[in-house]
Amino acid sequence: MSQEEIAKWLKVITGGIGMMGVVFFFLFVPMLAGEMKDGYPEAACLYWPGLIYNFVIAGVCYAILFCFWTVCCQIGRDNSFSKENAMAFKRISRLAVLLAAIWFAGFACLVALRCLHPAMLLFLIFAMFISFAVAICAAALSHLVLKAYELRQENELTI
Numbered sequence: 056m057s058q059e060e061i062a063k064w065l066k067v068i069t070g071g072i073g074m075m076g077v078v079f080f081f082l083f084v085p086m087l088a089g090e091m092k093d094g095y096p097e098a099a100c101l102y103w104p105g106l107i108y109n110f111v112i113a114g115v116c117y118a119i120l121f122c123f124w125t126v127c128c129q130i131g132r133d134n135s136f137s138k139e140n141a142m143a144f145k146r147i148s149r150l151a152v153l154l155a156a157i158w159f160a161g162f163a164c165l166v167a168l169r170c171l172h173p174a175m176l177l178f179l180i181f182a183m184f185i186s187f188a189v190a191i192c193a194a195a196l197s198h199l200v201l202k203a204y205e206l207r208q209e210n211e212l213t214i
Contacts, residue, residue: 062131071122073117080113098170107141108161115154119189122147148190156188162173 056064092102099129122143127142162179165171 058135062127065127069120069127073120076113076116076120080109080116081089084109089196095199095209099171102170108157112154112157115150115157116197119147119150119154124139128199134202136207138201138204141197141201141204144200148197151186151190151193155183155190158182158186 088102088105088109092099126140127144129135129137129143134140158179162171162176162183165175165179
């Protein structure tokens with residue numbers, strides 16, 4: 056597979072994830088929140104805060120996708136091992152840690168309000184775990200890409 060082909064497929068996957076995010080964050084979650092508001096009137100006060108929380112999470116997720124899109128563009132330019140990609144992976148790592156903190160803040164608020172359902176607890180734990188896993192993988196990739204960039208620079212100087 057050529058660099059351009061790899062970049063194309065990575066962009067297709069990134070776009071697909073973005074489209075699934077639109078369905079999840081802007082259709083499924085608001086619809087489910089509306090049903091929860093109607094089915095559980097005692098939790099109706101959480102409707103708007105929950106939607107705002109959902110949209111904040113969506114914003115961070117789309118920021119991560121945008122950073123990854125820039126990496127895909129660099130790969131397409133045959134510039135995989137660049138400072139730009141190392142910095143993009145570092146930003147992805149930091150955004151993923153921020154996302155984990157946002158998930159934890161939601162967990163803490165639901166505990167304080169005594170509204171934490173066991174299924175929601177499992178979902179939040181899973182979401183925090185995935186966020187930290189993405190953060191660690193992105194940080195490792197940032198380090199490796201930067202090292203590869205430095206090696207390439209060093210080799211270009213010796214030729």
